[in-house]
Each structure stands twice: as C-alpha cells, then as structure tokens.
Amino acid sequence: MDFKExxxxxxxxxxxxxxxxxxxxxxxxxxMCILVDDNEMIEREKRTPMYDGTEGVYKRKLLFYVKxxxxxxxxxxxxxxxxxxxxxxxxxxxxxxxxxxxxxxAVRAT
Numbered sequence: 001m002d003f004k005e006x007x008x009x010x011x012x013x014x015x016x017x018x019x020x021x022x023x024x025x026x027x028x029x030x031x032m033c034i035l036v037d038d039n040e041m042i043e044r045e046k047r048t049p050m051y052d053g054t055e056g057v058y059k060r061k062l063l064f065y066v067k068x069x070x071x072x073x074x075x076x077x078x079x080x081x082x083x084x085x086x087x088x089x090x091x092x093x094x095x096x097x098x099x100x101x102x103x104x105x106a107v108r109a110t
Contacts, residue, residue, distance in 0.1 A: 011099050016067055026084050035065040060106040068098045075102065
C-alpha cells in the first residue's frame with residue numbers, strides 16, 4: 001500500500017471505527033460514525049477570538065471529523081446543520097483527503 005491508501009485505511013479502521021475512536025451520532029437525519037474533537041476546537045479558538053462584542057449571547061463551538069463518503073458533499077460555510085437534535089451553523093469545513101473536518105457553532109441568547 002502507498003501512503004494515501006494507508007491513510008484511507010486508517011480513517012475507516014481506526015479514527016472512525018466505533019471500536020476505537022469513532023462514535024455514532026445523528027447528523028442531519030442520518031446516523032453516521034464521527035469523531036468529535038474538543039481539543040482541536042480549543043486550539044483553533046486560540047487563533048481566532050470568540051467574543052464578537054454581542055452582549056448576552058452564548059456560543060458553543062464544536063468540531064467533528066466524518067468520512068466524506070458517508071457525509072456527502074462538503075457543507076458550505078453558513079449552512080445550518082443538525083447534530084444529535086441540536087441546530088448549528090457551519091463555520092468551517094475542510095476536506096482533508098477524504099476526511100471532512102467540520103466546525104460548528106450554536107448561538108443562543110442567555
């Protein structure tokens with residue numbers, strides 16, 4: 001196997017394997033195996049300020065990885081997406097060699 005084939009194999013058999021790191025979640029109206037990465041979201045937030053000057057608004061951000069083949073087309077920034085029944089806005093979406101990295105934000109008044 002070449003390097004790209006090894007990565008593709010690891011995505012399915014390690015990172016997004018429910019027996020290893022992956023977890024089943026409902027994304028949109030479909031169950032799929034994803035990997036929620038709170039640590040990476042924290043690192044990304046350090047590079048971009050979270051406070052936008054809006055008083056009384058709580059923002060929850062999260063990042064997850066999903067196989068492109070399971071998810072479908074890469075979602076556009078600004079698109080609304082449901083995850084486990086919660087409504088989120090896509091704030092970033094990157095195709096990392098067949099593995100999507102999708103950052104979401106939920107906003108609600110406090």
